[in-house]
Amino acid sequence: MTELLPLDPDQLLTTTRSVRKRLDLDRPVELEVVREALEVALQAPSGSNSQTWHWIVLTDPEVKQKVADLYAKSFATYSANQPRRDDTARRVASSAQYLADTMGQVPVLVIGAIYSGGELPKGNQAGLWGSLLPGAWSLSLALRARGLGSAWTTLHLAYEKEIAEILGIPSTVHQGVLLPVAYTKGTDFKPAGRKPLDDILHINGW
Template identity: 40%
Template structure:
């Protein structure tokens, strides 16, 4: 995996090919890479639930769309958000058509009471595996994006998929599909010099 892969792996929504099946072996190969991510005390808490059954995807998509709508209600998007919002709405409208939905889970529930230290430890032990998974997908010509809207209905989706809610937390829903043809370019990002400070906050 080189610099090009790291800089061109992004949230793919409109370019997802909804007509091609994703092979189980490809998904499993990407999970094999995902599980080499670091985790606190080497706990390796990750679990992956891959959903390819159409009716189950429809149920998940219904929850996702309700959550997506609730998240937008009463909020006026900024002008610079409109393109991403249109893309996100496209995904919500077609989520049930995506060949594979991968729910990434972690053993345990978010810490209560929450604190920056405990939350960083909890999520810091699972999100590196999510990113490894997305990189591995892109290397194979598969597209994905990290979504969390479904967590509005985490308990309902847990019941749908027989996930033990009190013992396992869902942390991400990753739609996976082959990519339709298109340019592989780096996403627009602020230059490193604008987001880096030396020795003290606010010092360039």
């Protein structure tokens, strides 16, 4: 069992950040620690306790690079259309660019996917993704507790079919999130700035 960081629940929830530039690309990540974190993630809720999620863990350098190349291609398109409004936006853009440039060097890539039976449902898809994304966030929290970091990414979905072909993912399973996973350079993450609660809180109606 991996030793856990001394974080209480509120600290864990408020200091689990999207980590990009502070991912340690040189330190190997043991598959066992990823398995430990996934065992925690499997306790997350899913609709009707269906547990139709799948977790594709990539450690092979050649396979990771193929996925990383498609991610970088998608990021280039995305980045070209994003305004650089302020210092915060520019810092995030720099961090995101770094991840796109180094994705193939990250020790482990984890793709969270879910069985859909075929085509995605029309209309509101909250029921489907609500059975995957809580597990992916639990995985992020479990990794943080073990001194590892990740960054919630979905840009690879622009090339979902191509990635599915590379990885042999069947057409009945759809990808929902890609998490690059590595030990972090330091563990001293802090809560981020957020909008005031009263600006977004609605009680008994809008």
